[in-house]
Amino acid sequence: MRNYPILAHGRWISEELRPFLRQYIVEGNLTGRPFNRHQRSIVYERAKNTVDSQPFGSDLDFYGDEYELTTHSMAAKTLDGTKFRTRIGNGQCKQPYDASLLNVSAMSFGSLSGKAIRALNKGAEMGGFYHDTGEGGLSEHHRAYNGDLVWELGTGYFGCRDRNGRFDPGLFRETAQSDQVKMVEIKLSQGAKPGHGGVLPGAKVTPEIARARQIEVGKECVSPGSHPEFDTPVGLMEFVARLRDLSDGKPVGLKLCVGHPWELLAVCKASLETGIRPDFIVVDGAEGGTGAAPEEFSDNVGLPLRDGLIMVRNALVGTGLREDISIGASGKVFSAFSMANNLALGADWCNAARAFMFSLGCVMTKRCHTDTCPTGVATQNPSRQRGLVIDDKAERVYHFQHNTLKRLGELVGAAGLDHPNELRPHHLYHRQGPNALTTMDRIHHFLEPNALIDEPESTPYAEWWAAASPDTFKALRETGPSHHRVIARG
Ligand SMILES: Cc1cc2nc3c(=O)[nH]c(=O)nc-3n(C[C@H](O)[C@H](O)[C@H](O)COP(=O)(O)O)c2cc1C
Ligand code: SF4
CATH class of the missing domain: 3.20.20.70 (Aldolase class I)
Incomplete structure (x- = not known):
């Protein structure tokens, strides 16, 4: 500020304007966070009750790691x-x-x-x-x-x-x-x-x-x-x-x-x-x-x-x-x-x-x-x-x-x-690399009813289950490396 006051002020003004310039000029449809332009537009259009249909196909990268989809049936139904x-x-x-x-x-x-x-x-x-x-x-x-x-x-x-x-x-x-x-x-x-x-x-x-x-x-x-x-x-x-x-x-x-x-x-x-x-x-x-x-x-x-x-x-x-x-x-x-x-x-x-x-x-x-x-x-x-x-x-x-x-x-x-x-x-389905599309039940563990009561040892939660007490929020014992297994198996 002391050496180059005009430049420094210019920099401050640019910092102030940066979010707006980014959002309106620089940012792509799919790059903004926490919500990108595409996501915000869906809400704006639905809120205004205007057309929310997309012409000419999707902007998403179907082979990128973030890609997900739900499957459809040959016997589709009409539901309200x-x-x-x-x-x-x-x-x-x-x-x-x-x-x-x-x-x-x-x-x-x-x-x-x-x-x-x-x-x-x-x-x-x-x-x-x-x-x-x-x-x-x-x-x-x-x-x-x-x-x-x-x-x-x-x-x-x-x-x-x-x-x-x-x-x-x-x-x-x-x-x-x-x-x-x-x-x-x-x-x-x-x-x-x-x-x-x-x-x-x-x-x-x-x-x-x-x-x-x-x-x-x-x-x-x-x-x-x-x-x-x-x-x-x-x-x-x-x-x-x-x-x-x-x-x-x-x-x-x-x-x-x-x-x-x-x-x-x-x-x-x-x-x-x-x-x-x-x-x-x-x-x-x-x-x-x-x-x-x-x-x-x-x-x-x-x-x-x-x-x-x-x-x-x-x-x-x-x-x-x-x-x-x-x-x-x-x-x-x-x-x-x-x-x-x-x-x-x-x-x-x-x-x-x-x-x-x-x-x-x-x-x-x-x-x-x-x-x-x-x-x-x-x-x-x-x-x-x-x-x-x-x-x-x-x-x-x-x-x-x-x-x-x-x-x-x-x-x-x-x-x-x-x-x-x-x-x-x-x-x-979640894409796991360009050649693998995997369903969520194969990516994460989904326990069977009563598994923690009947056979906790068979689950990836065994150590946490053993460490849990109804009388304290503290762990009763050190919990081990199963953490990683539960959060993302496979
Ligand atoms: C402006 C604002 C205020 C919030 N205030 C509360 C709050 O008082 N209590 C609460 O449990 N969560 C509060 N939240 C969190 C939301 O209820 C919600 O859990 C969280 O934002 C996830 O939802 P979203 O991703 O749809 O925003 C607030 C969120 C926002 C954006
Ligand atoms: S509510 Fe929305 S428009 Fe208002 S300050 Fe927060 S982010 Fe900006």
């Missing part, structure tokens, strides 16, 4: 995907919920603007799908329309915390029993920042946010990395049972990004030991989005969705718990194919966060943490929210979800199936 539902809630729950197969993933009021929350909820009401509140509490924006809500409790218990930040059962009961709340989700971790708590700086605690979170205006608010209400897997199960009771029998489940594998197995052991069954587990992939996270956590902590999902599927099937516990999946879901992928590998339904942000008009400037979002989606600044017209965006939210499910119906019908829950790993 918008009607697909999955029931969430086992015998221990009094008010099971029939969820759509594509829902709005957790994004709190605070990370998103009030108008964005309203548009999402209105869209959810129009399309009959659910809207997860995120961990920032259930705000007046969530209640402005009547879209189904899943109320998420993070470690800060926003919306049901006492003065010391501990869980307040009275406050919880009041909100959980409201008609609009269909399910309750205990957030254990989030793919983009697993194991990391959060700090909301005092300056961002506006009166509106303070009301939603039941915290003091202008005062820094810290969410710890783990839940103060339990410190063992059995304690977690007891918390599930307590919340189900307080919510008058609504489905209660967990959201997590898979970390130490023995902890997941310890939770299964705790469920078997206590007899308490969570109603669902939402598996979030490390590739998932966030309002803000330290880079090391976004880049290098936690299992990606596919690996985590297969592990959760195996843990539940292998312990005989799968019948009672539904599985949701989130992590870069934006199209019917990305949904079919997850459903084939063990999920019952999918959630999307950033794809719904695109439907609200997000242009991926990646400034969500600066309060300067140019589209009004992720800012608390009223003048920046001016351009976000709730009714218009709600229509787009609705159309994106509806059109994606229509395509899912076509995809499942093309495979000759009647419902996405018939999709299996062998329907999904």
Whole structure:
């Protein structure tokens, strides 16, 4: 700066403009990350309800290592995907919920603007799908329309915390029993920042946010990395049972990004030991989005969705718990194919966060943490929210979800199936080099029912199973090299 001030300023301006130049001029259709132009266009077109057909054939490299496909049948069927539902809630729950197969993933009021929350909820009401509140509490924006809500409790218990930040059962009961709340989700971790708590700086605690979170205006608010209400897997199960009771029998489940594998197995052991069954587990992939996270956590902590999902599927099937516990999946879901992928590998339904942000008009400037979002989606600044017209965006939210499910119906019908829950790993192919196209059941291990109970030694999970205890999240013994065998066999 001192030696060449004009050049240095020019460099700064170029740095500022770089993301825009890249996105609009330099970037190819298939090269941008986390979502490339091709992927974003699919969402924009479906949200606007305009043509989403592709002329002249695919841009994808069919012989590249990332290429995947689902197979089709000679006896294809015509299905209406918008009607697909999955029931969430086992015998221990009094008010099971029939969820759509594509829902709005957790994004709190605070990370998103009030108008964005309203548009999402209105869209959810129009399309009959659910809207997860995120961990920032259930705000007046969530209640402005009547879209189904899943109320998420993070470690800060926003919306049901006492003065010391501990869980307040009275406050919880009041909100959980409201008609609009269909399910309750205990957030254990989030793919983009697993194991990391959060700090909301005092300056961002506006009166509106303070009301939603039941915290003091202008005062820094810290969410710890783990839940103060339990410190063992059995304690977690007891918390599930307590919340189900307080919510008058609504489905209660967990959201997590898979970390130490023995902890997941310890939770299964705790469920078997206590007899308490969570109603669902939402598996979030490390590739998932966030309002803000330290880079090391976004880049290098936690299992990606596919690996985590297969592990959760195996843990539940292998312990005989799968019948009672539904599985949701989130992590870069934006199209019917990305949904079919997850459903084939063990999920019952999918959630999307950033794809719904695109439907609200997000242009991926990646400034969500600066309060300067140019589209009004992720800012608390009223003048920046001016351009976000709730009714218009709600229509787009609705159309994106509806059109994606229509395509899912076509995809499942093309495979000759009647419902996405018939999709299996062998329907999904992954290219492994130019001369090998392999089905997922040959790439990953899929355990047989009760395998972990009957013959744990025959599974690649044996050491983790032996290390898992219902009474502690710690491993009971050193776990060995089977890690690599499980994450990718073959
Ligand atoms: C702006 C934003 C805010 C989020 N806030 C929360 C949150 O409050 N609680 C949570 O569990 N996940 C939160 N997430 C993560 C999403 O719910 C989801 O798990 C993740 O983004 C994966 O989905 P995606 O790839 O479809 O974005 C947030 C994500 C975004 C993009
Ligand atoms: S437009 Fe940019 S700042 Fe706004 S939500 Fe999208 S990525 Fe975040």
